[in-house]
Each structure stands twice: as C-alpha cells, then as structure tokens.
Amino acid sequence: MRRNLGVATLAAIPLAVIGVFFLYPVGGMVARGFWPDGSLDVHGVLEVLGRSRVHRVLWFTVWTAGTATLLAVGAGLPVAFVLHRLRFGGSAAVRTLMVLPFVLPTVVVGVAFGQLLRPTGPLGGLGLEGTPAAIIAGLVFFNIGVVVRTVGAFWEGIDRRTEEAAATLGASPFRVFRTVTLPALVPAVVSSASVVFLFCATSFGVVLTLGGLRYSNIETEIYLLTTQELDLQAAAALSILQLVMITVLLVLSHRTRRTPAIAQAVRRARRPGFRDTGLLLWTAVVTAFLLVPLVTLALASLRDGGRWSLSNYRALQTTGTDNALLVTATSGLLRSLEIAIQAASFALVLGSVVAWLVSRRPAAGWRRRLSAGFDGVFMLPLGVSAVTLGFGFLITLDHPPVDLRTSSLLIPIAQAMVALPLVVRTVAPVLSAVDPRLREAAASLGAGPVRVLLAVDLPHAWRGLLAATGFAFAVSLGEFGATSFLARDDSPTLPVVIFQLLSHPGPANFGMAMAASVVLAAATGTVMLLVDRLRVGSVGAF
Amino acid sequence: MRTRFTGIVAVLLGSIVVLAGCGSSASSTAGSKTIVIATHDSWAMSKSVMAAFTKQTGITVKIEQHGDAGELTNKLVLTKGNPIADGVFGIDNTFATRAVDAGILADYTPWSEPASVSRFNLAQGSSQLTPIDYGDVCVNVDNTWFAKKKLSPPKTFEDLTAPAYKGLTVTPAATTSSTGLAFLAGTIGRFGNGWKAYWTKLTANGLKIDPGWTEAYEGDFTAGGGQGTYPIVVSYSSSPPYTVPKAGGAPTTSALLDTCFRQVEYAGVLKGASNPGGVEKFIDFMQGRQFQAALPENMYVYPVDTTVALPPDWARWAPVSPHPYAVSAADITANRNAWLRDWRDLTSR
Numbered sequence: 001m002r003r004n005l006g007v008a009t010l011a012a013i014p015l016a017v018i019g020v021f022f023l024y025p026v027g028g029m030v031a032r033g034f035w036p037d038g039s040l041d042v043h044g045v046l047e048v049l050g051r052s053r054v055h056r057v058l059w060f061t062v063w064t065a066g067t068a069t070l071l072a073v074g075a076g077l078p079v080a081f082v083l084h085r086l087r088f089g090g091s092a093a094v095r096t097l098m099v100l101p102f103v104l105p106t107v108v109v110g111v112a113f114g115q116l117l118r119p120t121g122p123l124g125g126l127g128l129e130g131t132p133a134a135i136i137a138g139l140v141f142f143n144i145g146v147v148v149r150t151v152g153a154f155w156e157g158i159d160r161r162t163e164e165a166a167a168t169l170g171a172s173p174f175r176v177f178r179t180v181t182l183p184a185l186v187p188a189v190v191s192s193a194s195v196v197f198l199f200c201a202t203s204f205g206v207v208l209t210l211g212g213l214r215y216s217n218i219e220t221e222i223y224l225l226t227t228q229e230l231d232l233q234a235a236a237a238l239s240i241l242q243l244v245m246i247t248v249l250l251v252l253s254h255r256t257r258r259t260p261a262i263a264q265a266v267r268r269a270r271r272p273g274f275r276d277t278g279l280l281l282w283t284a285v286v287t288a289f290l291l292v293p294l295v296t297l298a299l300a301s302l303r304d305g306g307r308w309s310l311s312n313y314r315a316l317q318t319t320g321t322d323n324a325l326l327v328t329a330t331s332g333l334l335r336s337l338e339i340a341i342q343a344a345s346f347a348l349v350l351g352s353v354v355a356w357l358v359s360r361r362p363a364a365g366w367r368r369r370l371s372a373g374f375d376g377v378f379m380l381p382l383g384v385s386a387v388t389l390g391f392g393f394l395i396t397l398d399h400p401p402v403d404l405r406t407s408s409l410l411i412p413i414a415q416a417m418v419a420l421p422l423v424v425r426t427v428a429p430v431l432s433a434v435d436p437r438l439r440e441a442a443a444s445l446g447a448g449p450v451r452v453l454l455a456v457d458l459p460h461a462w463r464g465l466l467a468a469t470g471f472a473f474a475v476s477l478g479e480f481g482a483t484s485f486l487a488r489d490d491s492p493t494l495p496v497v498i499f500q501l502l503s504h505p506g507p508a509n510f511g512m513a514m515a516a517s518v519v520l521a522a523a524t525g526t527v528m529l530l531v532d533r534l535r536v537g538s539v540g541a542f
Numbered sequence: 543m544r545t546r547f548t549g550i551v552a553v554l555l556g557s558i559v560v561l562a563g564c565g566s567s568a569s570s571t572a573g574s575k576t577i578v579i580a581t582h583d584s585w586a587m588s589k590s591v592m593a594a595f596t597k598q599t600g601i602t603v604k605i606e607q608h609g610d611a612g613e614l615t616n617k618l619v620l621t622k623g624n625p626i627a628d629g630v631f632g633i634d635n636t637f638a639t640r641a642v643d644a645g646i647l648a649d650y651t652p653w654s655e656p657a658s659v660s661r662f663n664l665a666q667g668s669s670q671l672t673p674i675d676y677g678d679v680c681v682n683v684d685n686t687w688f689a690k691k692k693l694s695p696p697k698t699f700e701d702l703t704a705p706a707y708k709g710l711t712v713t714p715a716a717t718t719s720s721t722g723l724a725f726l727a728g729t730i731g732r733f734g735n736g737w738k739a740y741w742t743k744l745t746a747n748g749l750k751i752d753p754g755w756t757e758a759y760e761g762d763f764t765a766g767g768g769q770g771t772y773p774i775v776v777s778y779s780s781s782p783p784y785t786v787p788k789a790g791g792a793p794t795t796s797a798l799l800d801t802c803f804r805q806v807e808y809a810g811v812l813k814g815a816s817n818p819g820g821v822e823k824f825i826d827f828m829q830g831r832q833f834q835a836a837l838p839e840n841m842y843v844y845p846v847d848t849t850v851a852l853p854p855d856w857a858r859w860a861p862v863s864p865h866p867y868a869v870s871a872a873d874i875t876a877n878r879n880a881w882l883r884d885w886r887d888l889t890s891r
Contacts, residue, residue: 032620110757110761111757111760111761114757114761114762115761115769118762118770118771130750208718208753209752209753209757214751214889214890215890216890223718224717224718226616227609227610227612227613227616228612228613228616228717228718228882229878229879229882230616230619230640231879305788324586325586326585326586326605391617391620394617394620394621394626395620395621398621398624399624405626484609485609485613492607499583500583502756502760507766507767509767510760510766510767511767
C-alpha cells in the first residue's frame with residue numbers, strides 16, 4: 001500500500017508538469033476552435049472533417065510518414081549493428097555523423113537538398129525536385145539517426161549467448177538474426193519506429209521546403225490555418241485528428257511490444273570480419289547519403305564571392321550585413337548552449353522518472369493499462385503541432401501564477417517538452433530490460449527501494465541515460481518549430497539567428513548563415529562525441 | 543562501486559540545481575521606462591538609432607519578433623485584452639483590416655505627421671494604424687543571365703506566361719509568405735476576376751513555388767546567394783542595389799516596375815498596454831527623420847516621409863513603381879481566405 005502511494009506521488013510530478021506546460025496550452029487552443037464565440041459549436045468542427053482537402057491532407061501525411069519510417073528503419077538497422085556491435089577505427093565519428101542531421105534547422109537542410117536536387121545540381125538527373133520522393137528522402141535524412149541510436153544502444157545490451165548458442169547449433173547468421181536477434185530487438189525497433197513516424201507525421205519545414213508547396217500534411221495545414229487564415233475551427237479539427245492518430249499509434253505499438261530480452265553483462269564489440277562486408281558497405285552508403293548534403297553546406301560556408309575564404313566565419317562575430325541580426329551570431333550560439341543545458345537537464349530528470357515508472361511493468365489488469373496510459377501521455381508532445389503548442393502558451397499561460405509568456409524559462413520548458421518523449425523512449429527500453437529478479441534479489445537482501453535503484457537500475461541504465469542526455473541536448477540545440485512560435489526576445493538561439501540571416505538579402509548574409517549552420521552542426525557533433533567517449537570509458541566497469 | 547554511483551547522483555542533482563538556478567534569471571520588466579514592441583522577423587534597426595530614442599525620452603525599447611506579418615497579427619488578435627506587448631510595428635495593408643476589425647488597437651495619430659504620409663493612410667482604421675514605411679513587391683530579373691542567353695527579359699505579368707520564359711520564374715507561395723501574397727494581390731489588382739485564368743497559365747508555364755522569400759531569392763534565383771537556376775524571381779523594387787558588383791557599377795538585376803504591388807507597414811498602440819504613452823512617443827520617433835532615413839539600409843523599405851533622402855545606391859538603382867497595382871485593405875481582408883484556397887487549388891497538382 002505504502003509502495004503504491006509512493007509510486008503515485010512520484011507519478012504526480014511529471015503529470016503536473018506536462019499538464020501545465022502541454023495539455024493545458026494545447027487544450028486551450030483546441031477549445032478556441034470548439035467555442036468560437038463563447039458557445040460550443042461541435043458541428044462547425046465536424047464539418048471541417050468532411051472537407052475533401054482534409055482527406056487528401058490526412059492521406060498524404062499517413063503515406064509519406066509511413067514510407068519514410070519503413071525506409072529509416074530498414075536502412076538504420078544494419079547501421080545500428082555495425083556501429084554498436086562492431087569495433088573499428090572511426091566508428092565513433094560515424095555514430096556522431098548519424099545524429100547531426102537531426103539537429104540541423106530544416107530551412108538550412110532545405111537549401112542544401114535544394115541545391116543537390118535542382119535540375120542542374122549533382123543529383124538533378126533524378127528529377128526529384130519538388131516531388132513526394134524528395135520529401136521522403138528529407139524525412140529519412142533527418143530520422144535515420146534516431147533509429148540507429150535507439151536500436152543501437154539497446155542492441156549493445158542484448159545477451160549474446162543465445163545468439164552464439166543458436167550459431168553453435170548450426171543456424172546460419174541470417175537464421176540467427178531472424179529467430180533470435182530480431183525478436184529480442186522488437187521493443188527497441190517498435191519504439192524507434194513509432195517515434196520516427198510521429199516526427200515524420202508532424203514534420204513541417206521538410207514538407208514546405210522540399211515539396212515545393214504542392215503538398216500539405218496535417219502539420220503544414222495547421223500552420224496555414226492558424227498563422228495565416230486564423231481559422232481556429234479547422235485547426236482544432238486537425239489537432240484532434242493528430243491526437244487520434246498518435247493514440248492509435250501508441251495503442252498499436254503497445255500491443256506489439258513484447259516482454260524484452262533480459263540484459264546480461266555487456267561484452268566488448270568485436271572486430272568486423274569478412275562476413276560483415278555487406279553490412280559495412282551498406283553503412284558506407286547510408287553515411288554517404290547523410291554526408292552529401294552536409295558537405296554541400298560546408299562548401300557553401302567557405303565561398304565568398306566566387307573565392308574560397310573564411311570570411312563567413314569571421315563575420316559570425318558581427319550582426320550581419322545591414323544589421324540583419326539584433327545580436328551577434330556568436331552570442332546566439334552561447335544562448336543556444338545555455339538553453340540546451342537547461343532543457344536537457346529538465347527533460348532528463350523528468351524523463352528518467354517517467355521511464356522508471358513505465359518500466360515497472362505491472363503484471364496485468366488495470367495497473368498495466370494505467371501504466372500504458374501514463375506512458376502514452378508523455379508521448380503526446382511528439383504528435384501534436386508545435387504551432388498549436390506555441391500559440392497555446394500565449395493564450396493560456398498568460399495570468400498568475402503561471403504568466404510565463406515573457407519568461408526566459410519558456411523556451412527551455414517548451415524544448416524539454418519536445419525532447420521528453422525521446423528521453424523516455426531511450427531510457428525505458430533499457431530499464432525494462434533489467435531482470436526483475438535482480439531487483440527482487442537485492443530487495444530480499446535488505447536493500448531499500450533507493451538502494452535497489454542505485455545498485456541495480458542505474459548501472460544498467462547508465463548508457464541509456466547518457467544517450468538520452470545527448471539526444472535531449474541535440475534536440476534543444478536544433479529546435480526551431482516551437483521556439484519560433486514563442487515570443488522571441490533580444491537573445492535568440494542559433495537556429496533562429498540562422499533563419500534571420502537567411503531572411504535578409506545579400507550573399508554575405510547567406511554565407512554567414514551557412515557558416516552558422518556548420519558551427520551549429522559542429523557544436524552538436526562535439527557534444528555527441530563527448531557523450532560517446534564517456535560511455536566507452538565506462539563500458540568495462542559494468 | 544560506491545564512488546561511481548555517487549557521481550551519477552551528483553550529476554542528477556547538479557542538473558536540478560542548474561534548473562532551479564535559471565528560474566531566478568527569469569525577469570519581466572514593465573516599468574514606465576520600458577516599452578515592448580511586437581514586430582515581425584524582418585525587423586532590423588541600428589543600435590545608434592535606438593539609442594538616440596532612449597537618450598531623447600529615457601525609454602528603452604524591447605523588441606520581440608513574432609514570425610511574419612500574418613503570424614504577428616494573429617497572435618495579437620488571439621491575445622486581445624491581455625496583450626503580449628505595448629505596441630506593434632509591422633502590420634501591413636494586407637493584414638491591417640483584420641487587426642482593426644478585431645479591436646486590438648487603441649486610437650493614436652501623431653500630433654504632426656510629415657505631409658507625404660496621408661497618401662499611405664488606410665481608408666478604415668487610419669486613427670489606429672500609423673504608416674511608417676512602404677515597399678514595392680515586383681518581379682526581378684537577372685540581366686546578366688538574359689544577356690548571356692541573348693534573350694530580352696520580360697516586362698509585364700503577361701510576359702511571364704510566354705513560351706520563351708517557360709520554367710524560368712520562381713515565387714514565394716502566397717499562403718506562406720507575405721511577399722508571395724503581395725504578388726498574388728498584384729495580379730488580382732491587374733486582372734480582377736481574371737486572376738485565376740492568369741495563374742493557371744503561369745503555373746502551366748513552369749512556375750516554381752517556394753515556401754518563403756529566402757528559398758526563392760537566396761536558393762533558386764540565379765543572382766541570389768545559392769547560385770540557383772531561375773533568372774526571374776518575385777522580390778522587391780529595392781533588391782537590385784544588393785546585386786551591384788563589388789567592383790562597382792550597375793546592379794546585375796533589375797525590378798520590373800509594371801509588376802508591382804505596394805505594401806505599407808503600420809505601427810499602433812495595443813489596447814491594454816501597460817505603457818501606451820511610451821509607445822506613442824516611439825511612433826512619433828519612427829516617423830521622425832532619423833528613423834525614416836535609417837529604414838532603407840536596415841529593413842529594405844522606403845520611408846513614408848518622402849522628403850527624407852534615400853541612400854545613393856537606392857536613389858540610383860531602386861526607383862519605386864510609378865503605378866503599382868492596388869487592392870483595398872478591406873477587399874483583401876474580406877477575400878483573403880477564399881483567394882488563398884483558390885490559389886492553393888490552382889497551384890497544387
């Protein structure tokens with residue numbers, strides 16, 4: 001009984017936070033659509049759902065996000081194996097590269113992809129410019145790192161003895177993978193696939209920039225309806241659709257998620273052998289796919305009026321040509337780092353609590369369903385429009401005790417909401433993989449709950465926590481959507497600075513934006529590398 | 543073992559402390575010596591001009607940027623009664639009537655306005671919105687590209703649908719860019735009800751549509767930052783001076799003055815502002831000579847006080863259109879959503 005009370009108290013904290021900073025603002029925005037003139041008008045909202053345009057938008061969202069998810073998972077799985085189970089020179093660098101796209105502002109990637117795909121560009125012959133294929137390529141580019149990292153961290157912890165036993169009994173490597181490894185990986189694969197699907201379904205910049213405006217998904221439609229047409233009824237209807245979609249997805253992914261394999265002592269990754277050639281080649285292909293737009297970007301940052309030069313980088317200490325910026329680009333970087341530390345800490349603390357709670361896995365019955373529901377609530381920020389959240393902040397958090405509209409904490413909080421599901425999804429599978437018998441053994445030896453947490457859960461979750469920290473930090477560094485819909489004061493983050501530079505004419509500002517993007521990518525890369533280093537150092541200690 | 547666990551706990555605790563620490567840095571200053579101005583992302587003004595205002599009046603201006611003119615206006619409409627700022631700058635003639643109809647603005651007209659201002663006033667709501675600057679959205683062409691191809695550049699809206707210019711034009715979308723919306727409004731001003739037929743032809747002639755001005759001009763325009771492949775772009779009459787070669791001489795691009803739509807930007811005091819008096823002083827200052835003279839080089843727009851001298855490059859290479867196409871602000875507000883829906887259906891395949 002006392003234990004239940006303790007769990008409930010612990011659960012109340014993250015619930016309160018997400019209630020105030022997510023459910024309340026989004027609910028407020030949706031309510032404006034349902035009560036347009038103070039009186040409830042459900043009919044008006046339902047009428048929107050009958051529009052043929054809405055059907056087209058919904059279908060486009062589902063099929064592009066679905067295809068991109070399948071591709072990202074299919075392309076990412078072999079890479080996760082190569083980067084997390086094999087040991088070779090430069091694997092840490094490639095691991096870092098995988099996450100870089102994830103944090104780049106979409107407008108920058110849009111320009112880089114655009115230069116590649118336009119008719120005279122290096123890939124112009126493919127005729128992809130402005131097609132759904134370009135949108136899907138962009139989505140895969142952004143999300144492949146999520147699959148590699150989430151699945152990879154889990155893969156490292158899988159007990160290899162079962163695989164070895166199967167191999168000893170004569171199973172081919174493919175058979176071992178199909179019958180032993182893959183089933184064990186299912187929780188992590190389903191986790192990452194659901195996250196990627198939601199990212200794709202709510203992607204905004206990619207669809208606008210690479211689709212040449214001819215295609216709309218639910219997210220871009222909500223943006224247009226809210227910021228341009230002020231048609232809050234239609235926006236509310238689409239927000240409800242988003243909520244339905246994410247709920248269906250969460251229920252499905254919960255059903256398929258089986259009891260995960262039990263983690264055992266982690267052994268060092270092995271050297272690649274001849275039989276890994278195919279996988280290594282595939283990793284090289286994926287690496288090239290990610291590198292090409294990044295290199296295009298880096299080259300553009302080094303061009304100044306037809307010559308090679310570092311002048312764009314020197315310009316970062318200025319406010320750009322014709323005062324394009326309110327502050328220098330370097331102070332934007334410092335501001336970004338400061339916000340990222342706040343947002344990542346917030347997301348990590350909150351996300352760990354949630355992950356620990358959802359990994360308790362009650363045996364059955366109402367408690368299990370409650371746990372699943374609890375888990376689902378914290379996934380909601382992934383599937384709900386940043387526009388709705390941003391505008392919701394403005395209209396709901398506007399009176400004491402939570403008048404946060406002008407607070408400098410608003411942006412870190414909003415970014416933490418965006419990063420929270422990733423933290424939960426990275427840490428929870430690792431914690432679920434802890435053998436409950438270990439906890440029981442510790443408890444029966446007289447360890448209190450806190451001692452069990454420190455002696456059993458933490459050593460196992462250590463890697464997951466670090467991966468999650470890196471992720472949350474990276475998400476915060478590159479976050480643009482929610483940040484840009486909140487009030488922007490005179491100390492903008494680096495992605496906002498890049499956007500502002502790109503919106504001012506002049507090749508110097510364009511070059512400076514490219515240089516700032518490279519700096520942003522480098523800053524994120526450094527953080528991810530450090531996280532990797534830390535982890536490698538502690539592997540042997542487990 | 544123990545030391546490692548202690549380390550982990552220390553990291554977790556440390557992160558909580560960091561969080562708690564930043565709570566204290568949150569501050570909102572709304573004294574009578576500070577005003578908050580909500581504006582769009584294109585705001586830019588040199589520090590010395592803003593410092594001059596503070597020196598004259600003792601008032602510090604805090605600028606907060608809220609997306610484009612549409613997003614800015616809609617945010618202010620949604621926060622009516624409990625405004626996010628004291629004043630607003632940057633509502634343009636395509637969104638003015640929405641702001642006036644929603645009743646978010648207080649009455650204010652500067653005591654003494656420059657004589658040239660009156661022709662920029664709104665038909666309705668001129669007591670609430672004060673004109674500050676204007677700009678012409680016009681089709682721009684890359685003359686270097688056309689000279690190289692030995693092709694004469696287009697001159698009018700109709701020319702853009704000619705086979706000779708197939709696949710050469712890029713524009714920001716009317717739905718996501720105020721520049722794109724101004725271009726659409728220009729064609730509506732030119733063709734009236736025939737605008738849909740025009741856009742059908744334009745789209746069929748290989749028109750490329752980008753989400754924003756940035757992607758179109760810097761990404762796809764041949765004379766922009768990104769070495770694009772489209773020599774015709776929808777931009778501003780003030781864009782050509784920025785293509786003057788480093789060595790000097792004439793710009794490599796020019797604006798087609800027969801394809802222009804005039805955007806006027808306004809400032810106003812928000813109802814419920816905590817410091818309306820300060821905003822009124824700032825609006826007076828924005829119509830003053832120092833701020834007006836700084837507008838071209840900071841925000842690429844022309845001062846509404848036409849007696850203020852333009853920068854030499856502008857005076858020479860950036861003339862405004864002598865006869866821009868016009869659609870009344872009330873017409874735009876009444877029809878915007880219908881136009882944009884029709885436009886989306888016409889341009890999506």
